[in-house]
Amino acid sequence: xxxxxxxxxxxxxxxKLSVSTVSKALRDSYEISEKTKKLVxxxxxxxxxxxxxxxxxxKKGQSKSVGIVVSSVDNQFYSQVINGIESVAYKEGYxxxxxxxxxxxxxxxxxxxxxxxxxxDGLLISLSxxxxxxxxxxxxxxxxxxxxxxxxxxxxxxxxxxxxxxFNGAYNATLHLLQSGYKRIAHITSPAQLSITGGxxxxxxxxxxxxxxxxxxxxxxxxxxxxxxxxxxxxxxxxLLAMKERPDAIFTASDRITTSVLSLLHKNNIAIPQQVALxxxxxxxxxxxxxxxxxxxxxxxxxIGKQSMELLLGIIKSKHPVTKFETRVLPTAxxxxxxxxxx
Amino acid sequence: xxxxxxxxxxxxxxxKLSVSTVSKALRDSYEISEKTKKLVxxxxxxxxxxxxxxxxxxKKGQSKSVGIVVSSVDNQFYSQVINGIESVAYKEGYxxxxxxxxxxxxxxxxxxxxxxxxxxDGLLISLSxxxxxxxxxxxxxxxxxxxxxxxxxxxxxxxxxxxxxxFNGAYNATLHLLQSGYKRIAHITSPAQLSITGGxxxxxxxxxxxxxxxxxxxxxxxxxxxxxxxxxxxxxxxxLLAMKERPDAIFTASDRITTSVLSLLHKNNIAIPQQVALxxxxxxxxxxxxxxxxxxxxxxxxxIGKQSMELLLGIIKSKHPVTKFETRVLPTAxxxxxxxxxx
DNA sequence: ATGAAAGCGCTAACAC
DNA sequence: GTGTTAGCGCTTTCAT
Numbered sequence: 214x215x216x217x218x219x220x221x222x223x224x225x226x227x228x229k230l231s232v233s234t235v236s237k238a239l240r241d242s243y244e245i246s247e248k249t250k251k252l253v254x255x256x257x258x259x260x261x262x263x264x265x266x267x268x269x270x271x272k273k274g275q276s277k278s279v280g281i282v283v284s285s286v287d288n289q290f291y292s293q294v295i296n297g298i299e300s301v302a303y304k305e306g307y308x309x310x311x312x313x314x315x316x317x318x319x320x321x322x323x324x325x326x327x328x329x330x331x332x333x334d335g336l337l338i339s340l341s342x343x344x345x346x347x348x349x350x351x352x353x354x355x356x357x358x359x360x361x362x363x364x365x366x367x368x369x370x371x372x373x374x375x376x377x378x379x380f381n382g383a384y385n386a387t388l389h390l391l392q393s394g395y396k397r398i399a400h401i402t403s404p405a406q407l408s409i410t411g412g413x414x415x416x417x418x419x420x421x422x423x424x425x426x427x428x429x430x431x432x433x434x435x436x437x438x439x440x441x442x443x444x445x446x447x448x449x450x451x452x453l454l455a456m457k458e459r460p461d462a463i464f465t466a467s468d469r470i471t472t473s474v475l476s477l478l479h480k481n482n483i484a485i486p487q488q489v490a491l492x493x494x495x496x497x498x499x500x501x502x503x504x505x506x507x508x509x510x511x512x513x514x515x516x517i518g519k520q521s522m523e524l525l526l527g528i529i530k531s532k533h534p535v536t537k538f539e540t541r542v543l544p545t546a547x548x549x550x551x552x553x554x555x556x
Numbered sequence: 557x558x559x560x561x562x563x564x565x566x567x568x569x570x571x572k573l574s575v576s577t578v579s580k581a582l583r584d585s586y587e588i589s590e591k592t593k594k595l596v597x598x599x600x601x602x603x604x605x606x607x608x609x610x611x612x613x614x615k616k617g618q619s620k621s622v623g624i625v626v627s628s629v630d631n632q633f634y635s636q637v638i639n640g641i642e643s644v645a646y647k648e649g650y651x652x653x654x655x656x657x658x659x660x661x662x663x664x665x666x667x668x669x670x671x672x673x674x675x676x677d678g679l680l681i682s683l684s685x686x687x688x689x690x691x692x693x694x695x696x697x698x699x700x701x702x703x704x705x706x707x708x709x710x711x712x713x714x715x716x717x718x719x720x721x722x723f724n725g726a727y728n729a730t731l732h733l734l735q736s737g738y739k740r741i742a743h744i745t746s747p748a749q750l751s752i753t754g755g756x757x758x759x760x761x762x763x764x765x766x767x768x769x770x771x772x773x774x775x776x777x778x779x780x781x782x783x784x785x786x787x788x789x790x791x792x793x794x795x796l797l798a799m800k801e802r803p804d805a806i807f808t809a810s811d812r813i814t815t816s817v818l819s820l821l822h823k824n825n826i827a828i829p830q831q832v833a834l835x836x837x838x839x840x841x842x843x844x845x846x847x848x849x850x851x852x853x854x855x856x857x858x859x860i861g862k863q864s865m866e867l868l869l870g871i872i873k874s875k876h877p878v879t880k881f882e883t884r885v886l887p888t889a890x891x892x893x894x895x896x897x898x899x
Numbered sequence: 900a901t902g903a904a905a906g907c908g909c910t911a912a913c914a915c
Numbered sequence: 916g917t918g919t920t921a922g923c924g925c926t927t928t929c930a931t
Binding site: 610 | 910
Binding site for chain 1: 561606608609610611613614621628629630632635636638639642646651652653654655656663666667669670673674675699815818819822840841842844845846847848849
């Protein structure tokens with residue numbers, strides 16, 4: 214739809230000037246007399262002129278917009294990250310476009326393609342849980358599109374990244390469960406190819422071995438769709454509950470998985486933490502008021518978004534190609550509540 | 557950024573054809589021979605040609621994109637609505653841009669302006685809680701921008717709307733509290749100017765008077781920022797708790813308010829429902845596992861999004877200006893759980 | 900200080 | 916069946 218009724222051409226015609234003079238006057242060029250500038254800007258204001266950003270983008274190849282790709286905004290962690298991104302974007306006059314992959318590689322590809330073709334100046338992305346191959350992003354990166362990864366990153370592309378200390382977050386969480394007296398600690402996590410999975414898994418394993426407990430692979434369950442499918446989480450929980458040596462605690466590795474496991478334990482009438490304790494990564498604001506109050510590993514989501522956008526703007530605004538990149542690792546916070554109370 | 561290295565011009569040069577022939581071949585025009593079409597499309601595929609939608613938009617004044625404006629994606633209701641919108645948008649080849657107002661009129665204006673200037677074909681919007689004047693939308697509507705309102709609508713613009721039956725949702729909720737034995741039922745709601753506020757307030761009042769209970773205005777609290785500010789909700793709760801005739805139940809009118817009130821009652825060590833019962837509008841998936849399990853009025857959020865997008869596409873695709881509009885009113889569902897159990 | 904004109908990538912009248 | 920050309924709204928040399 215073309216809603217901008219008045220164009221630079223209209224102004225030129227009315228004021229008996231050329232389009233270029235009007236364009237320059239509007240952009241406050243030194244070539245134009247103050248008198249003309251005043252004339253033009255007043256006419257423009259009076260007629261509510263707005264430059265057409267589509268035409269500007271086409272011409273300048275720059276859009277003052279950045280794209281965001283997350284798996285789902287229906288997730289406190291990502292919505293908080295987005296708020297952090299917005300906090301710096303708006304301040305700098307950038308607009309953002311939010312898209313969701315729903316953990317699908319195809320949708321990730323589609324969204325990234327659409328965003329880049331609508332001329333974004335940069336991309337902020339957390340990979341879908343299906344994504345194994347990042348060639349689509351590699352290609353864009355090589356063409357010079359500024360990209361910053363957060364949360365779920367890839368080693369295959371050298372650019373800025375903002376993540377949390379997944380290893381220590383998981384280590385401390387598992388340690389807390391051990392210190393609370395739990396011995397058979399299960400772990401339900403995302404697909405192995407996700408960057409976050411490895412760090413959290415290793416932290417969990419290390420805490421066990423450091424405390425003289427052997428890692429039992431039967432206690433480790435992967436949700437291939439990153440928790441998008443309630444069914445796969447249910448299957449994991451059911452398998453754990455059916456074990457002869459049933460785990461006495463579950464450590465969950467992502468937002469959706471954590472809250473879903475809580476629901477499933479309720480559904481199965483499992484007393485928490487008496488029969489099975491629960492502690493997991495989640496940024497829900499409701500930890501305190503869940504039944505029982507939920508022990509959580511919380512990520513500084515707003516800060517992740519803020520720093521990601523700052524780094525992205527650094528690349529966008531840089532005069533020279535950026536070749537030196539950094540990976541920021543932020544700390545997580547452990548909230549010990551009743552779901553992991555000493556049994 | 558211009559990332560589309562290969563353009564229609566490049567293809568034309570390589571194949572020794574004109575740009576228009578290539579353009580037509582790509583668009584499968586009847587004027588072009590099969591042989592040429594094949595040649596062009598194969599070359600395009602081989603070189604990963606993608607049309608530049610910016611240029612297409614500029615030319616055609618059409619973008620195959622729609623904009624969404626909600627107060628915050630950090631809200632289960634809106635994120636579910638968005639999923640509903642996406643479900644039909646993707647099927648029809650449309651992309652969506654999500655923006656947030658954070659209940660600010662200024663941000664609403666800014667987002668709407670940005671979206672329309674980036675050439676969207678239509679707008680789906682739920683008003684911010686600050687919005688009293690809809691002139692900015694009125695102007696776009698008059699210029700012919702297809703708009704569909706959902707959730708928080710306005711009477712001042714005649715277009716399609718998708719809402720829920722707020723009156724009956726609130727009536728039935730209040731009735732349930734009355735039937736459970738509660739007598740002094742407070743109501744915490746959004747600002748009075750929001751469309752949803754009136755319906756819910758009236759349903760609440762009607763249920764009281766139908767049951768011989770006089771409406772007491774001191775029991776009705778408005779949160780001027782729609783629950784965005786935790787502080788204003790806290791103040792409302794504190795005022796209610798400090799009353800000599802303290803309410804024995806609270807009926808809350810929106811997602812954020814409901815969960816915040818639950819947190820606040822916990823914080824004040826109020827036994828739910830023994831001291832104060834709680835029931836409210838919310839689309840949280842965690843109702844069952846809250847402490848106590850939370851009685852809720854749930855909206856068909858996905859369906860709201862789906863129908864809104866269908867109606868919007870109806871306007872977009874219509875050959876003639878649409879003048880006959882409808883308002884769809886969907887039912888809410890009441891889930892009776894422990895927070896409103898008979899005391 | 901101002902204007903003419905080219906061009907961003909594409910589409911579509913209108914030629915040939 | 917294919918090519919030429921103008922133009923979407925804007926910016927930007929390059930003239931004047």
